[in-house]
Amino acid sequence: MAHDKAPSTLAKIAGAGAAVAAAWVAQRAVTLMWTSATGHRPPKPEDDLEGRFAEIAAAAAVTAAAAAIARVYAARGTARLAARVNAHRAA
Numbered sequence: 001m002a003h004d005k006a007p008s009t010l011a012k013i014a015g016a017g018a019a020v021a022a023a024w025v026a027q028r029a030v031t032l033m034w035t036s037a038t039g040h041r042p043p044k045p046e047d048d049l050e051g052r053f054a055e056i057a058a059a060a061a062v063t064a065a066a067a068a069i070a071r072v073y074a075a076r077g078t079a080r081l082a083a084r085v086n087a088h089r090a091a
Contacts, residue, residue, distance in 0.1 A: 011082035015075050022074035026066040034059065 034042040042059035043052065 008082065008086070011078065011085075014082070015078040018074040018078045019071040022070035023067040026070035027063060030063050030066050034062070 031042060042063065043056045
């Protein structure tokens with residue numbers, strides 16, 4: 001998608017806020033799904049889980065992937081909204 005103008009400061013702030021909120025929601029969803037599948041919460045960095053490296057790696061990969069996907073979709077949605085707002089302001 002070609003951009004005619006650089007995004008406004010408000011669009012950048014809204015995009016950052018949407019990305020943070022989306023990442024938080026994704027993390028909560030992963031925690032709920034992980035808990036229902038395994039019976040316990042995903043491991044945290046401060047937990048002492050020396051013998052469960054595979055579980056730590058899986059939890060990190062799933063959480064990171066979900067957060068990254070959520071941030072991408074939030075950024076795209078915010079960019080489309082900003083483009084619509086700018087189009088209406090220019091008209």
